[in-house]
Amino acid sequence: MLPKSRILSAVLVGLGIALLVGGLVAPMLLKADGRLPLDLSATTWSITDQEAVTSAKFDPAGTEHTGPVTQQLHMEIQAPSTQDTATVRIGSTWVRDDAPSAKQGLLEAQTWSYVLDRVTGAPVSEATLTHTVGFPPVTVPMEGHWLKFPSNAQQTTYDLFDETLQRAYPAVFVDSEVRGDRTVYHYRQEIAPTSVHAVAPGMFTSREVPVADAEDSEEDAENAEGTEEETTEEAEPKTETLELYHAATRDVYVDQLTGIVVDADVSVRQFYGRSPREAVQTALDFSGSLDDARAAELMGAVSQVASTSEARYTRWATVGVGAIILAFGLLGAFGLGGSRRRTLDKVSPHTPTQYLPEGTVRTPEA
Known part of the structure; x- marks a missing residue:
């Protein structure tokens, strides 16, 4: 079974990659x-x-x-x-x-x-x-x-x-x-x-x-002169x-x-x-x-x-956080600490103390 540290490192690597990809493709998805x-x-x-x-x-x-x-x-x-x-x-x-x-x-x-x-x-x-x-x-x-x-x-x-x-x-x-x-x-x-x-x-x-009645009256007064035949004819509206x-x-x-x-x-x-x-x-x-x-x-x-500046900030913040998380995950999986543990695993209980790495404490045999 893998150590818990290796499992955590694998999770961090996956999360970091996901954030990196999300940040890089954001311009295609955001209305900016x-x-x-x-x-x-x-x-x-x-x-x-x-x-x-x-x-x-x-x-x-x-x-x-x-x-x-x-x-x-x-x-x-x-x-x-x-x-x-x-x-x-x-x-x-x-x-x-x-x-x-x-x-x-x-x-x-x-x-x-x-x-x-x-x-x-x-x-x-x-x-x-x-x-x-x-x-x-x-x-x-x-x-x-x-x-x-x-x-x-x-x-x-x-x-x-x-x-x-x-x-x-x-x-x-x-x-x-x-x-x-x-x-x-x-x-x-x-x-x-x-x-x-x-x-x-x-x-x-x-x-x-x-036409308004008042205007009709004024116009009729102005045109009052006329023949008797004209006045008997019915006026058109x-x-x-x-x-x-x-x-x-x-x-x-x-x-x-x-x-x-x-x-x-x-x-x-x-x-x-x-x-x-x-x-x-x-x-x-x-x-x-x-x-x-x-x-x-x-x-x-x-x-x-979102505005262009907001979208740009969100994009690069996502990429930055993803890169940091990915780096920690890779260090945990393959980096510092792993080589030291592998070295100690190979040390024989009969190895003289002067040949052990500095700071090593020998575990008594059962």
Whole structure:
């Protein structure tokens, strides 16, 4: 049976080799550069306003309703995805939470599919947009960042995508904070009222409405002169065209290492009007925030991604500890002490004392 010292040495050798191998292959296993993980566990952003004002875009009268509204963004990472790029599918919905059914409460739904750079978060392809049931998808240019800012984000200005205007607008760095052990950067985007009909025309980006009665009276007074036959004719109803305008303020909070959005406060105002300064009917007046539970879930997901310096320290610490343990194991198995014991085992009980190694104590014969 092997001595206990030999068994312990063998265990140390095995443990040392395991740590060495683990440290050397760690770069292939650790997500250390902040790129978008392909297995990101939390990919839903829900932002709610309990007292939002809405009106159906298919209702020419613009009947307003006040109640809870939720905007939800859900991102799926799909194939094909590579070491450098990822194909993402982002579904966006606006829903009245107090509607009798999901169908009645749906205000708007869109699906965006495109390829982005996993490190910079920037699109590297056009987007395929599906926005209306029964209509084929359309291809639109994609620009700026959306739910993924650059890894190792900087205290600067980035372009942030607005899905309604299908354009990117500047998001300016505001400040930084620490959540848990992660640094989070705060950026703010402000978009002035802009005509959706002018930049991204669609089915509900303009509408015909009756001219206000007061305006009719003024116009009738100015045109009071006329023939008797003209006054007896039935006047046709007068209408005017209103365009849909969109304005937004977004405060987004970004994990500095990964560039993933982990929190947001969003204000959106949409109205049908004659100009950016003359609103006639409200389409949406929304001011909401990401709920705390969802923000905590997103922070937990990004916390699984280590920084490059942390990964490098962990790697070399593992290699160093493994090398030390391996050295002790080898010394115990083949090194100091083993040769001395073998020498003493060969000493005959009849060997004269002067020929024994210094310090040797002869054991009396039984």
